Amino acid sequence: MQKQTMHVGFIGLGIMGQAMSRNLHQAGYPVTVWNRTASRMEEATVWGAKVASSPEELAAVSDVVITMVGDTPDVRAVVEGPKGVLAGAKEGMILVDMSTISPDATRKLAERVMEKGVRMLDAPVSGGDVGAKEGTLSIMVGGEEEVLRDVMPLFEVMGKNIVHCGPIGAGQTVKACNQIMCGLNLLGMVEALAFAKKAGVDLETMIQVTTQGAAGSWALSNLAPRVIQGDLDPGFSVRFQQKDLRIVLEEADRVRLPLLGTAQVHQLLRSVQAYGKDEDGTQALITILEQLGNVKISEKD
Template sequence: MLQIKDTIIGFIGTGVIGKSMAGHLLDAGYPLVVYSRTKEKANDLIAKGAKWAKSPKEVAEKANVIITIVGYPADVEEVYLGENGIIPNGRENTYVIDMTTSTPTLASKIYSEANKKGIFALDAPVSGGDIGAKEARLSIMVGGDEEAFLAMEQLFKHLGTNIIYQGKAGSGQHTKMCNQIAIASNMIGVCEAIKYAEKAGLDPETVLKSISTGAAGSWSLSNLAPRMIAGNFAPGFYIKHFIKDINIALQEADAMGMVTPGLALAKKMYKELAELGEENSGTQALYKYWDR
């Protein structure tokens, strides 16, 4: 197992969630090398002691544990497999951990290419949004070799509290699809419930006190419904990224011959909102669907 004194962590992607995650690793004492397409997003981390890298290639040359959490599968592929990417420029015995929500197929491809170079690859997408990231309470779903997972488990504990090894490469991403499928239909129900309360002349905050701890309770009801009521639609997780996740889940389900009507409805609703200019709002902005 790598010790802090032997570990230099490379962190690629310092957005809403990644920035908090990288901060926790700095606070834990790990030397950190960061890269983001927009350097300004990494300025706070640099001010806390992180070193700036100009490319994924430079990160790969300096770090022996590399964590990525970027936007889309195309970004993941470029960061890992592009000419200036991690795998072509990485060193033997490096651990690479993609925590982006991406495709199981790509996770397996990265694992295979990493294995050829003696690099250990894990797919470890997260759930918990900006709150979970800030409070280091993320749920982390891990795929890859179990030995690599065990070597990185202590590091994961600086980022989350529900850390579970799911199986071979791609299993973390498949598990994240299960997570997103459950959230998609649940979010529709949460929004409908709040809208119903308002239409009925009830105080939605008082209604929440009753229903959030009963059988209707969910993470979205407890954490995102209060934001809806307050008119706070800032992104803990962007609508545009949720649509990306829904599309991945729909494609994977179709490949397995599975029908997902709840997921299809969620895609339709979120797509309509995105077309109205809400793509950079948080997923709780689905609440606005009834106000069109």
């Protein structure tokens, strides 16, 4: 498929999806969008997207349909539900699920999708809102290499680190690994900030030194400065991080693997949710450390 003839349908226009679909349009691909909340589609028309009335209508005019929605039931609904993607899909169409959902559910969905003559990849992403806006996401791909080759030009618009991880479901499994490390890095970052503050060390100095050494992480470089400024706005929300960690822990339970650190981060973030910070960025974990340690990290009101 050539760029000028590859019509892209994009379902899910949240913080990530809006930026990803806009990048595809700006790269020259015809983009049709659908989103459960209509106002998000109105935003997309401003930058040039066409709007479909349903996933079925979107699929009927698309060579490739990308889903970027919240959770496993959401993917099932937009793909298999009434007026879903499969109702409008042509044989040979490619479905790319870039959501973060259960690896096991992905494999089962792919079986049903392929029975309809639709090819499928699972391709979850990492890199947050910044990566989505700048087109620098890491994309973890599961599925057949031939299908990946067909959509690689689209992936190269949205990301910079594109890795074929194995068969269907492998992308979601690697994303689960990513979320384990993100959660534990997040906890290490907020604990280090709390420790430094209690010990009377300048926080910006601590970050400057540690980001350049073995302790460096994405959370330390990108989220720690926000914490110091009192900025809890979401690049990636507590709600979605909790969803991802739930998927990890369910899959770990399925294979009988204990994940002690991941479970602790999940419980601490549940405490953040209990204080009504579900839609804050994951750096809001600092608020629980502040309460546990009786320490205030940011002086901002």
